[in-house]
Amino acid sequence: MLMMTRRAGQKIVIGDGITIEIVEVAGNTVRLGVDAPRSVPVYREEIWTAVRAENEAAATAASSATELPAAPPAPQAPGDGS
């Protein structure tokens, strides 16, 4: 992995169109600004990893368990989505 030291206000450039700016450093928190082409999605890594795992599970689970119920039972109580 490429390592480099940057200070607040400095940037790195990736390829032709992606710029990452170190906006602020406070304690162990770094605030970054990402400037990327509109077509490039940018994710927080832990969310990307969690979503990838769900997508893979949905795709693999379904290959053996194809017995989806035909219709849902009554919807859950409002707000009961957690």
Place this chain on the structure above:
Amino acid sequence: MTQTLKSTRFGDVEISDDALVEFPNGLIGLRGTRYALVPHDATGTFLWLHSMDDPDLALPVTKPWTFFPRYEVELSDSEAERIGVTDPAQAEVFVTVRATGEAKDFSANLRAPIIMSGGRAFQVINEAEDAPVRAPLFAQPVG
């Protein structure tokens, strides 16, 4: 016009062009950009998002409000700009379903819905607070 979808689950399925969906950025962590939306049965509660290029790749999806009437999708400005949809109400919204084991274990990913409009679709990150990646679909076991 139709195309033939080759599926290890369903065999050969004729797909009309209006059921084809292009994911310019793919689905997070999965291969391919060309999918078809195939109803699981006549009720239309569950559908399969099936890869047109990989006979083995398919995910069950459903419309979130069927199960979560108060579900909300909030997009960041950059995400809305990327997909070209500022108001999710103007698009179709689906969530992926993890159909593992028994129905009572099924869950939906409310954090990363799929926004579909005009034959194009994007999986986005929902910024709304109450949006777990694994929300149980059924409070009670299905009889």
